[in-house]
Amino acid sequence: MSHDTPAITGVLKRALLWDAIITGGIAVVAVVLGAIFSGGIGVVSALIGAVIALVFLGITAASIIFANRYAGGELFAGIFFAIVLGGWLLKFLVFILLAVVLKGQPWIDPLVLFLSLIAAVIGSLVVDVAVVIRSRIPIGASGS
Amino acid sequence: MDIAAISGNIATVGYGLAAIGPAIGVGIVVGKTIEGVARQPELSSRLQTLMWIGIAFTEALAFIGIATYYIFTS
Numbered sequence: 001m002s003h004d005t006p007a008i009t010g011v012l013k014r015a016l017l018w019d020a021i022i023t024g025g026i027a028v029v030a031v032v033l034g035a036i037f038s039g040g041i042g043v044v045s046a047l048i049g050a051v052i053a054l055v056f057l058g059i060t061a062a063s064i065i066f067a068n069r070y071a072g073g074e075l076f077a078g079i080f081f082a083i084v085l086g087g088w089l090l091k092f093l094v095f096i097l098l099a100v101v102l103k104g105q106p107w108i109d110p111l112v113l114f115l116s117l118i119a120a121v122i123g124s125l126v127v128d129v130a131v132v133i134r135s136r137i138p139i140g141a142s143g144s
Numbered sequence: 145m146d147i148a149a150i151s152g153n154i155a156t157v158g159y160g161l162a163a164i165g166p167a168i169g170v171g172i173v174v175g176k177t178i179e180g181v182a183r184q185p186e187l188s189s190r191l192q193t194l195m196w197i198g199i200a201f202t203e204a205l206a207f208i209g210i211a212t213y214y215i216f217t218s
Contacts, residue, residue, distance in 0.1 A: 008190040028205065050166040056207070064192060073193055077181070081174065088170070088199070092206065098209060121204050128200050137190050 007067045007137045015131040019061075021124045023054040028118035038109040040139035041072040049116030051115065056091055057124045078113040155213040162209025169202035 027050035034042025067083040070076050102108050177195040181188045 006192070008192045008196075027202060027209055053207075057200065057203070060203065064196055068192075077178070081178070084199075085174065086168075088203065091201075094208075095207070096210060118208055121207050125200055125204055128197055132193055132197050135193065137193060139190065143146060143206055 006071050009068060011131060011135040012065050012125045013135065014135070015128050016058055016061050016129055019054060019124045022033055022127045023050050023120045026050055026120045027116070030112070030119060033110070034116065038112050041061045042112045043108055044107060044126060045113035046116040048108070049113040050100070050120045052095070053110060053117045053120030053124060055128050059087055059091050060084070071105045079130045156162070158213055159210060162212070163205065166202040166206035166209070170199055173198035173202065 027047060030046035030050055031043050034044075034046035036042070038045065063084050064080075072081045073079065086120040102113065103110055173195055176190050180191045
């Protein structure tokens with residue numbers, strides 16, 4: 001394992017931080033709207049939706065950060081894509097299972113939960129793009 | 145006999161359709177990243193960043209595709 005820190009790690013960590021901040025903001029709005037339209041159930045649903053979006057979108061960035069710990073090794077390309085794509089596949093399986101389990105619960109308003117989730121996903125995407133646009137990654141930086 | 149009749153939950157077909165786009169998208173993004181890194185290993189950090197943003201967009205489509213079923217059947 002190489003001890004180099006690839007340049008992308010800083011970008012991803014910054015993106016994760018801003019994702020958390022923006023998702024927190026969206027969660028507050030979603031909780032207020034959920035409380036207005038569905039009461040206590042709406043509050044819980046909005047919070048769960050925002051947390052799901054943060055965790056599941058964050059896994060991609062976290063998996064790249066983790067996979068880059070193996071940078072410099074002979075098998076790096078294989079390990080990198082196995083971790084990133086394996087994590088991606090696993091994430092979707094867990095997401096579908098979670099969706100099926102949550103849908104039947106009496107303490108969940110599916111509409112509020114998934115609208116909150118979609119709002120948080122779109123917010124995260126906007127933040128990700130903004131972070132990437134502002135990032136400066138030197139050519140020839142470690143990471144290969 | 146109606147040979148075009150289907151039974152069961154049509155939403156499963158919807159998920160299948162929703163999965164096609166992201167699957168193709170992620171395949172292209174990752175494949176092209178591998179190609180790019182193979183040609184110019186010194187650009188790998190830049191390419192990984194672009195790959196990550198590409199994956200983020202395609203996975204957002206998948207999330208919304210899966211979530212849509214729960215919105216419209218609630």
